[in-house]
Amino acid sequence: MTHRRLLTAALLLCSTMGAFAEIIKPVLSTASHAAMDISALPWQPWEVGFSSGPEGVIVCDNGDDQQLRRGAGKAVELKQSTPTPIVVKAKSRASKISGSPDSNYSLYLDIVYDDGTPLWGRQTPFQTGTHDWEEQQVLVVPDKPIKSVQCWLLMRAHSGKAEFKDLEIYQLAVPDGSAVFDGVPVGSTTSYHGFILRDVAANSDFLSFSDGQAHGVRISTKSSTRHGAQCVEAEISDDSGKDRILQLVYTLPLPAAAWQWLTMSRPTNAQNAPDQPAPQQEYLNTVNFPCGSSGRLSLYPLAAVSAGATGRAIAMDLFTPAFGRCAYNSRSNELYVAWDIALTPEKNSATVKLFSFDFAPTWGFRSAVDALYRIFPEAFTARSKRHGLWMPFAKISEVQGWEDFGFAIKEGDNECAWDDQHNILTFRYTEPMTWWLRMPDDMPRDLPSANAEIERLAAGGDRRAKSFASSVFHNQYGEAPARWLDTPWCKGAVWSMASMPGIKSPDSHFRIAWNPELRQRLYGPERKADLDGEYIDSSEGYVTDVMNYRREHFSAASTPLTFSQIGQRPVIFRGLIAWEYARAIADDVHGMDKLMMANSTPHNLWWLTPLLDVLGTESNWNPKNNWRPPADSTMLFRRAMCGPKPFCFLQNTNFDDFDGKKVEKYMRRCVFYGMYPGFFSADACTKHYFRNPDLYNRDRELFRKYVPLCKRAGEAGWQPVTNARSDNAALWLERFGTNIITVFNPGEQRQEGRLSTSISATSAYDHVHQQELPVQPGATGGTTFSVALDPEDVALIELRP
Known part of the structure; x- marks a missing residue:
C-alpha cells in the first residue's frame, strides 16, 4: 500500500x-527491494540438526520427545556501512507440535554488528499444533551497521514435526x-x-x-x-x-x-x-x-x-x-x-x-x-534488616557448625521454632502459576488420561484438582496446555494456572494459596509457628505458557490485556498474572509487618521487585564444567532493580566439578555485587550441597571469609552512583552505603588502578586482603588511592573519615 x-x-x-x-x-508498507540470493549458502545444523525433504524443505522431527533440540540455519554476511533495517521471512508447516508458541519453535536471528557486539535472539514464533504452511517474519531495526546475521529455523523442547521452507532476507530501503x-x-x-x-x-x-x-x-x-x-x-x-x-x-x-x-x-x-x-x-x-x-x-x-x-x-x-x-x-x-x-x-x-x-x-x-x-x-525500601545466605528446604539445625555459613533466610517452614530461636527468617512456600500433577508411570501422557486423573482427584476433594476447572490457562485452541515432565519432584503433567485474585471461584488457584482463613491460621494469635513472610517460587513463570487465551479470565484481570504476536488475539501475559498474585499477597503481608520473598526474579520482569523484600534466583555458573558466571549487564540489572534489598543466589550445579577454586571465584563476585552465595542442587532437588558434610566442610573457611564481607556490603545498601572513578576501566567499581567501595578485576591479567572518589577519608581499609591502602587528598576534594588485583579478585574498601 x-x-x-x-x-x-x-x-x-x-x-x-x-x-x-x-x-x-x-x-x-514494509515492502523493499528483492530478497537477497542466499540459495548457495550452506545449511548449518542446530544441535541434533535436521533432515532434507523434497524441494529443499527442512525437516525437524522430534517425534514424542520434548527434550530434543533440532534446527537449521544460514549465516548471511551483510557488511552494512550504515544501519539498515532488515526483514527475514520463513514458512513452516506443523504436525502435532506440543505446547504453546515460544522461541523454541521459531524463526530466530543472531546478529553481529560491525563493531563486533552482538544482538542475540530476535525471533518470531510459529503456531504450534497442526497447521499448513504459515509465514512469519522478523523485523530488526539495528542500532549499528550489521556485519552478519545467523538465521535459524528452530524446533526444540517441543514434540512433533516441523517443516521449513522459503527462508528469505531483505534489507529495507527506508525513504x-x-x-x-x-x-x-x-x-x-x-x-x-x-x-x-x-x-x-x-x-x-x-x-x-x-x-x-x-x-x-x-x-x-x-x-x-x-x-x-x-x-x-x-x-x-x-x-x-x-x-x-x-x-x-x-x-x-x-x-x-x-x-x-x-x-x-x-x-x-x-x-x-x-x-x-x-x-x-x-x-x-x-x-x-x-x-x-x-x-x-x-x-x-x-x-x-x-x-x-x-x-x-x-x-x-x-x-x-x-x-x-x-x-x-x-x-x-x-x-x-x-x-x-x-x-x-x-x-x-x-x-x-x-x-x-x-x-x-x-x-x-x-x-x-x-x-x-x-x-x-x-x-x-529495605524492609529486611537481616541479610545472609538462603537455605532451601534443608534444616539448618542439621548442618554441622551451621554458624559458620552465614544463614539468614529459610525457604520452607519445617523447623520454624528452631529458626526463630536462632534469628533465621522463615518463609512459607507457594507457586503462583503451576500445578504439578503426579501421574502413575503406566498412565499415558495425553490429555484424556490427565483429565480423567484430575476428575478422579477432584471427586475425592483435592482442592488443587478442583481449582483446575476455574483457573487453568487455555491455549490458542481453547485447550488446557500441559507439559509432560519427569522431574525428581513430579512425574506427570504441569499445568499453567491463572492465579489472579479476580477469579471468584472459592476453589480458585489463588484462593488455595491465600485466603483470610489461611492468613489467620498462619499469622493470627492461634498460629503454631512464627513465620516471617511468604515465599513465591518460579515467580516469573517457570514451565508455564507465556499467554493465557481463556476469555472468561479477561474480566478477572486488573492489569491490561495484551495480544499474541501470531494471530493478534487478546491474551493475558503470564508476567502480569504473577504481578497480580504477588501484589494481593504483599498487601496483606506488609500490612502485618511481614516480608515477601521470591525466586527467579528479577530475570526478565522489573515489576515484581517493588513488591518484594528478599529476592534471588537459582543458577548454574559452571554448566558442563565451563565457568560461566552471569553477565555483568545481568548482575547490574538485578542490582539496580533491587537497590538496597538483599539478593541471594542458589548455586545449582554439579558439585563434583565445582571445586574450592570455583567456590572462591563465585564468592568473590558476590562480594563485589553485595549479593549472597548460596548453594542447592544440580537438579533443584537431590544431592543437596548442605546435606553433604564433605562438600561444605571443604569450603567452610571460604564461607567464614567471604560471607561476612557480602553482609558488610549488602547491609550497607547498594547505591547506583559510585562516587568513585578509576583511571583503569578494566577495574569495575560499586558503592554500598556512604563509604564502602568494592573493586573487581573480571579479566585474565593483573590490573592496577588509581581510584578517585568524592568521599572524604583519612584512611582506606581493604577488608578482603586485610590491609590499609595509602590515601591522598583528591585534586578537587575527596580521596585518591591505588588498588592492584589479580584476575577475578575483589577488594572491599571502607573509607574512614
Missing part, C-alpha cells in the same frame, strides 16, 4: 468517527523523510507531545486523540506530580463489543540538542562518558516474548538520555505494570512509552501510567536510576 493510499484510508476512517484525529505518524517508530516504518519524523494510537489489526496509521478519541477508542487522562516527576495517567476504553488490538504510545519531544542514549554499562574510560548515538535510530533495552506488536518488553522501567549537564527520562509507573517498553527515537527526537493493549467485550478498558523527570547526568544512567529511587522510595 502506498503512503497516499494509507493517508486516504486514515482520513476516511477519521471522517466516520465523528471526530477528526490528526495523522501523527503515517505507516509505510528519505521517513523513519522507524516503535518498530513500525512510518512516513514522518515529526515529533508530537501526548498520546497517539495505532490499530494494529488494521495496520493503521498512528493517530492523535481528538475530542478524546482515536480509531473509535476513547481516552481520559489526568496529570499530577510525584517527588518532582511529572505523572500522567490514562484510561482507554471501547464500547464496540469487538476485540481491539492496539498500540498506545505517549511521546515526549526533546529540545534540539546532541542527546546521548544512556545504558547501565561500565565506563570504557575514566571519564565515564557515554557513546554518542548514531542518528536516525531507535534506542531501547528489551527482552522478547511472543506478545504484542513486536514482542518487545522493557527490561528496565525507564529510558534516559543526556545532553551536556541535562538529563531527561521517561518511565512506567512502578506499581502500574503493562506489556510495553520505554525508548528514545533520535530521528524524531522523542522519548516515548509504548504499550501493546487488547480491549475486549469482557474487559473493554485499560489503565496505564507514566512519568517523566529531569536529572543531573554526571553518572550517566546510574544518575537516572538514583533519581528513580527518590521518586519511588517505597519501591526501594
Whole structure:
C-alpha cells in the first residue's frame, strides 16, 4: 500500500468517527527491494540438526520427545556501512507440535554488528499444533551497521514435526523523510507531545486523540506530580463489543540538542562518558516474548538520555505494570512509552501510567536510576534488616557448625521454632502459576488420561484438582496446555494456572494459596509457628505458557490485556498474572509487618521487585564444567532493580566439578555485587550441597571469609552512583552505603588502578586482603588511592573519615 493510499484510508476512517484525529505518524508498507540470493549458502545444523525433504524443505522431527533440540540455519554476511533495517521471512508447516508458541519453535536471528557486539535472539514464533504452511517474519531495526546475521529455523523442547521452507532476507530501503517508530516504518519524523494510537489489526496509521478519541477508542487522562516527576495517567476504553488490538504510545519531544542514549554499562574510560548515538535510530533495552506488536518488553522501567549537564527520562509507573517498553527515537527526537493493549467485550478498558523527570547526568544512567529511587522510595525500601545466605528446604539445625555459613533466610517452614530461636527468617512456600500433577508411570501422557486423573482427584476433594476447572490457562485452541515432565519432584503433567485474585471461584488457584482463613491460621494469635513472610517460587513463570487465551479470565484481570504476536488475539501475559498474585499477597503481608520473598526474579520482569523484600534466583555458573558466571549487564540489572534489598543466589550445579577454586571465584563476585552465595542442587532437588558434610566442610573457611564481607556490603545498601572513578576501566567499581567501595578485576591479567572518589577519608581499609591502602587528598576534594588485583579478585574498601 502506498503512503497516499494509507493517508486516504486514515482520513476516511477519521471522517466516520465523528471526530477528526490528526495523522501523527503515517505507516509505510514494509515492502523493499528483492530478497537477497542466499540459495548457495550452506545449511548449518542446530544441535541434533535436521533432515532434507523434497524441494529443499527442512525437516525437524522430534517425534514424542520434548527434550530434543533440532534446527537449521544460514549465516548471511551483510557488511552494512550504515544501519539498515532488515526483514527475514520463513514458512513452516506443523504436525502435532506440543505446547504453546515460544522461541523454541521459531524463526530466530543472531546478529553481529560491525563493531563486533552482538544482538542475540530476535525471533518470531510459529503456531504450534497442526497447521499448513504459515509465514512469519522478523523485523530488526539495528542500532549499528550489521556485519552478519545467523538465521535459524528452530524446533526444540517441543514434540512433533516441523517443516521449513522459503527462508528469505531483505534489507529495507527506508525513504528519505521517513523513519522507524516503535518498530513500525512510518512516513514522518515529526515529533508530537501526548498520546497517539495505532490499530494494529488494521495496520493503521498512528493517530492523535481528538475530542478524546482515536480509531473509535476513547481516552481520559489526568496529570499530577510525584517527588518532582511529572505523572500522567490514562484510561482507554471501547464500547464496540469487538476485540481491539492496539498500540498506545505517549511521546515526549526533546529540545534540539546532541542527546546521548544512556545504558547501565561500565565506563570504557575514566571519564565515564557515554557513546554518542548514531542518528536516525531507535534506542531501547528489551527482552522478547511472543506478545504484542513486536514482542518487545522493557527490561528496565525507564529510558534516559543526556545532553551536556541535562538529563531527561521517561518511565512506567512502578506499581502500574503493562506489556510495553520505554525508548528514545533520535530521528524524531522523542522519548516515548509504548504499550501493546487488547480491549475486549469482557474487559473493554485499560489503565496505564507514566512519568517523566529531569536529572543531573554526571553518572550517566546510574544518575537516572538514583533519581528513580527518590521518586519511588517505597519501591526501594529495605524492609529486611537481616541479610545472609538462603537455605532451601534443608534444616539448618542439621548442618554441622551451621554458624559458620552465614544463614539468614529459610525457604520452607519445617523447623520454624528452631529458626526463630536462632534469628533465621522463615518463609512459607507457594507457586503462583503451576500445578504439578503426579501421574502413575503406566498412565499415558495425553490429555484424556490427565483429565480423567484430575476428575478422579477432584471427586475425592483435592482442592488443587478442583481449582483446575476455574483457573487453568487455555491455549490458542481453547485447550488446557500441559507439559509432560519427569522431574525428581513430579512425574506427570504441569499445568499453567491463572492465579489472579479476580477469579471468584472459592476453589480458585489463588484462593488455595491465600485466603483470610489461611492468613489467620498462619499469622493470627492461634498460629503454631512464627513465620516471617511468604515465599513465591518460579515467580516469573517457570514451565508455564507465556499467554493465557481463556476469555472468561479477561474480566478477572486488573492489569491490561495484551495480544499474541501470531494471530493478534487478546491474551493475558503470564508476567502480569504473577504481578497480580504477588501484589494481593504483599498487601496483606506488609500490612502485618511481614516480608515477601521470591525466586527467579528479577530475570526478565522489573515489576515484581517493588513488591518484594528478599529476592534471588537459582543458577548454574559452571554448566558442563565451563565457568560461566552471569553477565555483568545481568548482575547490574538485578542490582539496580533491587537497590538496597538483599539478593541471594542458589548455586545449582554439579558439585563434583565445582571445586574450592570455583567456590572462591563465585564468592568473590558476590562480594563485589553485595549479593549472597548460596548453594542447592544440580537438579533443584537431590544431592543437596548442605546435606553433604564433605562438600561444605571443604569450603567452610571460604564461607567464614567471604560471607561476612557480602553482609558488610549488602547491609550497607547498594547505591547506583559510585562516587568513585578509576583511571583503569578494566577495574569495575560499586558503592554500598556512604563509604564502602568494592573493586573487581573480571579479566585474565593483573590490573592496577588509581581510584578517585568524592568521599572524604583519612584512611582506606581493604577488608578482603586485610590491609590499609595509602590515601591522598583528591585534586578537587575527596580521596585518591591505588588498588592492584589479580584476575577475578575483589577488594572491599571502607573509607574512614
